[in-house]
Amino acid sequence: MPSNLYDIEPIERYLLGQMEPAERVAFEALLQADEGHRAEVENYRRLFGGFAAIRSEAFRKLALLWEAEADAASDEVELIEWYLNGQLQGPGRNAFEERMLSDEHLAGEVEAYRQLHYGFSAARSEVFRDKLEGWESAKSSPVALKAASRRPLLYRIAAAAAAVLLLAGFGLNWYANSHYSRPALVASYYQPPRSETIMGNDQPTLTTIAQQFTRANELFQKQHYAEAYQAFDGLLGSLPAAGLDKFNHQYFLEQSEWNRLLAAMAMDTPPLDPAGEARRIAGADGHEFQAEAKRLSRQLQSVWYKWAN
Amino acid sequence: MSSYPEDDQLIRQLAAGDEGAWRRLYDDMRSPFRLFFIRYGAMAPEDALNLFQEAMVVLHRNCTGGKIQPPLTSSIKTYLFGIGKILLKKNGVDTRHWDDDIPELPVAPEVESREDQRANAELVRRLLDKIGEPCKRLLELIFVHGYVMDAVAEELELPSAGAARKRKFDCLKKMRDLIVFKT
Structure with a gap:
């Protein structure tokens, strides 16, 4: 049957779910009886499905934009909070605990937040205990004494809260400085060169590069970070023309990039952006220090790093 | 209620x-x-x-x-x-053993594969390019941007919502005929 014999309007209402139940039943009965009508509905279903798909694509882009604006940096903290306050249960809790076993950074964050959690919980209990005592003394004391009894109560509450916060503060400060200060991070990530890796005496420039590398590491180990930075940077500049084999080229490149980053981090005014360079290495598939760079990136974004530096 | x-x-x-x-x-x-x-x-x-x-x-x-x-x-x-x-x-994950409080939905949500969606979207984009700019604009306003007829009439300077509605069906018909032509 020609398509212009069918009314589009009810077809649209049917496909967009705008029919009342009774009308829908009647319309479906009509379709059952007329193959041409059914085919017509299917044609329009494709059209409306296509429009809906275009609309979904636009919404998906919008949702990605919202996600980019969401505070993703706090997601990890939120996860830790769920774990500590018991909201994360069942298989999710087990998976999180397994992750902690293999992720030292995560375990450290959980421990730090646990201290905060306990500190606030203790402060709350202290305040509540004093509140109970206050109610009790208010019941048993004459009215005239009520006002006078408040001062010591408030004083004790404030003192208790301050003591807990002070203790928590000392603990957190110690944790932040010993794990997240720049010197602590640099020391934890630096690895002295592996001399056995340097092979291939048939490459004339290898000795020069190896000497440059050794010198740069010596400067680093003596904590002459600005000079070490220059030395690693210079070595990276010489590498492309050195004509080393792939193995040695890769070795000196990745070692020097990583150590140059650490030297920059140790300087008061880093000549490159440590967070940006850590992200770059973290994104470089196959880089010897990719895993370390991923961990370092997270640490550079953590509240502890900001606290300690 | x-x-x-x-x-x-x-x-x-x-x-x-x-x-x-x-x-x-x-x-x-x-x-x-x-x-x-x-x-x-x-x-x-x-x-x-x-x-x-x-x-x-x-x-x-x-x-x-x-x-x-x-x-x-x-x-x-x-x-x-x-x-x-x-x-x-x-995706093959068995959720039946979950001890959760989300009941089986009275109305199952329609979940279409991304590939089907892309194919449908592509078909409509192709057809929209063949029905002329005025029809394309009108149908996009209604079906992609979710405009109501009054807003469509205002946006396209049509005399009334009724005129926009009539134009919508004419344009849909053009697209639908292209489907028949293709198949």
Whole structure:
């Protein structure tokens, strides 16, 4: 049957779910009886499905934009909070605990937040205990004494809260400085060169590069970070023309990039952006220090790093 | 009387394409959705976020396509989480043993594969390019941007909503005839 014999309007209402139940039943009965009508509905279903798909694509882009604006940096903290306050249960809790076993950074964050959690919980209990005592003394004391009894109560509450916060503060400060200060991070990530890796005496420039590398590491180990930075940077500049084999080229490149980053981090005014360079290495598939760079990136974004530096 | 009057009101705003309402829903549901699927599905946090995005897209499609209408028989949150579970089931994850409180949905949300969606979208884009700019613009305003007829008439300087409506059916007919021509 020609398509212009069918009314589009009810077809649209049917496909967009705008029919009342009774009308829908009647319309479906009509379709059952007329193959041409059914085919017509299917044609329009494709059209409306296509429009809906275009609309979904636009919404998906919008949702990605919202996600980019969401505070993703706090997601990890939120996860830790769920774990500590018991909201994360069942298989999710087990998976999180397994992750902690293999992720030292995560375990450290959980421990730090646990201290905060306990500190606030203790402060709350202290305040509540004093509140109970206050109610009790208010019941048993004459009215005239009520006002006078408040001062010591408030004083004790404030003192208790301050003591807990002070203790928590000392603990957190110690944790932040010993794990997240720049010197602590640099020391934890630096690895002295592996001399056995340097092979291939048939490459004339290898000795020069190896000497440059050794010198740069010596400067680093003596904590002459600005000079070490220059030395690693210079070595990276010489590498492309050195004509080393792939193995040695890769070795000196990745070692020097990583150590140059650490030297920059140790300087008061880093000549490159440590967070940006850590992200770059973290994104470089196959880089010897990719895993370390991923961990370092997270640490550079953590509240502890900001606290300690 | 509706069991979820506030959600009924919200679903009307969502169905009308109120972007602010969608944004608020996105922000409100992001955390609880993540917690639910990390907790019961032991999902990695990034996977839970990807699932959330997919579930929101399906919810958007079902809302704007008239598949969810007031009065609701479940809350929007239940509906969204239910979509998440269905998406996981489609990927072969067995959610039957989950000790959760999301009931089986009275109305199963329509979950279409991304490939089918892309193919449908491509077909319509191709046809839109063949029906002339005025028809293309009119149909996009209605079916992609969710304009009501009054707004379409104003935007395209047509004399009335009725005129816009008539034009809409004419343009749809043009597209539909192209489908027949192709097949």
